[in-house]
Amino acid sequence: MKRAVLVLLLIVFASLAAAQTIYRTPDGQARQMGNPAYDGRFVFTRIRYGGRSFFGGGSWSHDYPAADFYISDALDTLTRMRVNPASTNVLELEDPRIFDNPILYISEPGYWRISDTGAQNLRLHLLKGGLVIFDDFEHQDEYDNMAAQMARALPERRWIKIDVSHPIFHSLFDLKKLDVPHPTVDVEPDYRALFVNDDPNDRMLALANHNCDIAEYWEWSADERFPVDVTSGAYELGVNYIIYGMTH
Secondary structure, eight states, X not given: OHHHHHHHHHHHHHHHHHHTOEEEOTTOOEEEOSOOOOOSSBOOEEEOOSOOXXXXXXGGGTTTTHHHHHHHHHHHXXXXXXXXXXXXXXXXXXXXGXXXXXXXXXXXXXXXXXXXXXXXXXXXHHHTTOEXXXXXXXXXXXXXXXXHHHHHHOXXXXXXXXXXXXXXXXXXXXXXXXXXXXXXXXXXXXXXXXXXXXXXXXXXXXEEEETBOHHHHHHTGGGTOSOHHHHHHHHHHHHHHHHHHHHO
């Protein structure tokens, strides 16, 4: 009996240690890994698919975790939102905790696959007021995969191209043009969205940064790998997206 209790305690301690892993951002800041307990503050929430490793474990984890922490810092510094900048979430769509987080981020959706349960949860999340943001995918085949997976959640909606006139590009920063190029691939960025009633004047349900990778700029902003003005533009897009999602 004592041995069984000891084994149980060791399992508990190991789980706690794993949940409290410390990560250092590229500029040396210590951050807490692991999903924080819900306390009402905004937490950047990335969706995990096709693998469970935090580092190098799949397309979902590209730019993670530095990008997630840095965009959280930007929100905390530049807005009046109640933000938890010290932690981020990584959740599967099958996890009911997604309903505590109104904005979901999916990286490299060209490789994303959605389960039946995930499709049901994502549909309910979006129809209840949520927003999902897709980023870091290029070319037509990757777009086609993203659209096919989303069609399992919202088959009745169609993707509509949007330009700088849409309110999402003016929710905090008043953008005059969309001039954040893909950081590594020679493609022309475009922005597409799903809306309630397929009406661009209605609430946005999903946003696809096609031929874009704004999180790459967030990830490497501390070492000035990319031009400052372009990196700033990527932050302006990200902050605008989240402010829009939290207010619509």
